[in-house]
Amino acid sequence: MSNETPPKSALREFLGNLVSAPGRIYRAAFRTGTPTTDRTRSNFIFQNVFLHLHAVRTHRWSLRWSTTMGLGIAALAAFLITLVTGILLMCYYKPSPEDAYNSIKDIHFIVPTGRFIRNIHRWAANIMVITVILHMARVFFTAAYRKPREFNWLIGMGLLVTTLGLSFTGYLLPWDQLAYWAITIGANIAQSPREVTDALNITASFDPGGMQRQLLLGSDVVGEEALIRFNLLHVMVLPLLLSALLAVHFWRIRKDGGLTRPEDADKLLGPPPADTYPVFTEAPQKTYHLAAIVRGRTPAVNQAPENTIPSMPHLFYAELGVFMLTVLVCVGLAMFLNAPLKELANPSVPENPAKAPWYFLGLQELVSFSAFMGGTGIPAIVLIGLGLIPFLDREQRGTGEWFGGPGGWPLVKQAIAVGSAATLLVETIAIRFGWLREWFPHIPQLVITFVNPGTIIASIYAVYSIWLVKRYNSARAGALGLFTCFLCGFLILTAIGTYFRGPNWDFYWSPAQWPKH
Amino acid sequence: MSETSNHAGSRLDPEPIPRRDFLGLSSLGAMCASLIFAGVGIFRLPKAAVLSSPSKKFKVALPESLPAGQGFTPPGRSVALFRDEEGVYAISLVCTHLGCIVKSAPEGFECPCHGSRFAADGAVAKGPAPRALPWLQVSGAGVEYLVDEDATVPPGTKVKA
Incomplete structure (x- = not known):
């Protein structure tokens, strides 16, 4: 005889489970509930793989507009926009010298929203270049590269170079006059060590310039092989490299103790305004004393948490705001200003003047x-x-x-x-x-x-x-x-x-x- | 002396390089060497062995009336052919700076990309170009000539018309 009591009606239970399934799926994905208390706000962050790169609490100094101006997040947002629009453009783009130009024309004139998406892609790329440069200037001028952030400064330089590489390889793809002559000039810059080896008369035996050019072009002329290689770099190699560097960059921010702030930041800030969400609304179930055992410079080590506020919602809403602003700017520009497309590439006549972006x-x-x-x-x-x-x-x-x-x-x-x-x-x-x-x-x-x-x-x-x-x-x-x-x-x-x-x-x-x- | 050498290998009196460390370091070195070898080796594939470029030799028929000093550029080629009393010669139109195509100007050639100027014989007159425009090998006689873009000749080399 079994101890289990048989269900009153398996069918009824089945129906009940079916009705409550959507809610259970939701709670299985988001186990922490609404982030309303300190504890649920913390859980909201460290139970989420995408959010847990953030600290649970953020120092008030980091949230000041003048600390970052949101430039890093804006650069990331621009990258994400180029990623999405870039994947869309790849649906129609054909990387071959015969078809590339016409496929861009198709995207521009025939594909529904094609011109709009291409414009957004182009503007997001421009904004990415601008924000990356400004972000670098911000980090430099606030001396935020100093110990322990030296390595992240180097990663940031890698990101700058990769961003410029993405821009360069990107404007080559339409195979218009700009593209053709930019590839020609770019490949010959890669070959320019010859200027020195020629002058020293050693090019015949030592020719790094010629090798670089040949690796880039896959040929000794600018043609199909070159387009395939630049396409490969633009849609695969550089985005992967950029993503890998970004992961390290963000991870390091966290490991280096969040954003830089002056020694006397707490004094400069003064006490939190009266309407700030209080520091501890309840006895914390997860204490910050544990954090002090962890090696490293997490924001709370050796410091009272008084001037930190929960990342959810303060930091996330700020980041979302910057993200939405970046989208708005890209979309706004894309509505009124078209991405350029010049005449079909002509290998015998460069434009005059032939100008890069x-x-x-x-x-x-x-x-x-x-x-x-x-x-x-x-x-x-x-x-x-x-x-x-x-x-x-x-x-x-x-x-x-x-x-x-x-x-x-x-x-x-x-x-x-x-x-x-x-x-x-x-x-x-x-x-x-x-x-x-x-x-x-x-x-x-x-x-x-x-x-x-x-x-x-x-x-x-x-x-x-x-x-x-x-x-x-x-x-x-x-x-x-x-x-x-x-x-x-x-x-x-x-x-x-x-x-x-x-x-x-x-x-x-x-x-x-x-x-x- | 013999006393101490008996203890070689003990923790108190270790060998100069313990055997395990030596083997470990050797294998680490071997691993690094093979990684470097592989890293360099993977560039063997993208470094094309067969270049897909079109033939650099082409035949060209010069127009009957070609005034001295005025170039003739066959369609699709970046070469200017000239004819004067001394003969026929060809000058490459690919800028020696960064590979743009120069165009004829009253005093010689000028490059639209970065402003290099060349004299009528290809010598650099101005701008960033490091070398003169090369003269190319021309052979043949009469109306049709064979030009080889890969073979340069000293400036002033002309083929009797």
Whole structure:
């Protein structure tokens, strides 16, 4: 005889279970209930694989608008938008020289919402470049790269390079005039170490430039193989790389103790406003004392939690707000401004002027002095310099403050003046009087490679920042000057390339003066 | 002396490099070496052995009337052919800077991408181009000529018309 009492009616129970199934599925997925108490708010975060990269509580300093301006989240949002729109575009895009251009035309003119989605993709990509650069500037100027965040600064640089790589490989895909000549120029920049090996007469035995070009193009001409490779990079290799780097980047933020804040952040903030959700509404079931045992710098280690507030809802709503704002901006721009599509690629006639998208025009200005230094040398020096900053600046003063450190905002203002003046002066000389080749027609190429407007500008920046290190007796002061100078140089060279260069890369005050054909 | 050597291998008086450590380090080194080898090796596949480029040699018939100093560019080729009293010659139109196609200008050639200028014989006159535009090998006579874009000749080499 069984002890189990038989169900009154299995059929009735079955029906009852069926009716309550939706609710049970929901509760099986979201086990923590509505996040209304400290405990459920905490559970809401660490029971969710996507949210648990966040700390359960966030310091009030991190939520101030002026701490981050939401730039990192905006960059992430832009990436997610390009991811979704990019997958949609791949439904119709055909990566072959014969079909690529027409498939983009189909997307633009025939596919329902095709033009809209392509516009969003393009604007999100632009916004991603802008926000990544601004995010980097924010981290630099608040000295947030300092110990223990040095490695995350390096990861961030990897993300910057990957973002630019994604942009570059992206505008190659339509196979229009811009695409074709950008691939040509890009591949030849990869080949530009030949400028040095040729000058040294060793290209026949040692030719890294030629090998790089051939690896990129899969051929010695720009054609189908090149398009396939750039497509592979754009839709597969670089997005995966970016995602992997992003995971490390976010994980590190958490492991490095959240966002940087000044030592005296709690004093600066003062007590929380009266309407802030109270720190502890109930006796916590999970105490923060346990967190102190965990190795690392979680936000609560060695600190009272008084100035932290629950991440749900405060942090998440802020992040969602930035995310929605980014979507809004992308969609708004996409409604009114179309992504460009030039004429079909023509291998015998480049456009005149042949201009890259705006974010590469500073580089184009530099390669118009020397292919190797402008396209490879100076960018490499800049990247190495940026990467070394957190290891050279081991100071404490000014961490977490805008323009923190010796010199501060007055130094940055001076650096803006010096950096802009140096760039404008050297550019003016080069534009007005030409350069070494015009003055000494038989000068060896190696001299021009190493002494050209680009390297002179970079040297002035370097000398100025070394002077700053001496003057303020601080590596941070030098870094502040150097970074500010590079930002100014980037902006000015980009502006010159965008607005003041016309046919044959000649200088014109306005496009109205361009010669007519 | 013999006393101590008897104890070799004990924890108190270890060998200079314990055998296990040596084997462990060797295998670690072997692993690194093979990883590096494999890492370099995977580039063997994307480095194309057969290049899918079209033939660089082409035949061209020059027009009857081609004034000296004016170039003739066969369709689809980035080469300008010239004819003067001394003969026929070909100059590549691919900019030596970053590979844009230069176009003829009154004083020679100019590049639209980064502003390089070349003299009529291809020598660099201005801008970032590191080398002169190469002269290409031309053979044949009469009306039809064979041009080889892969073979360069010293500037000034002309084929008798």
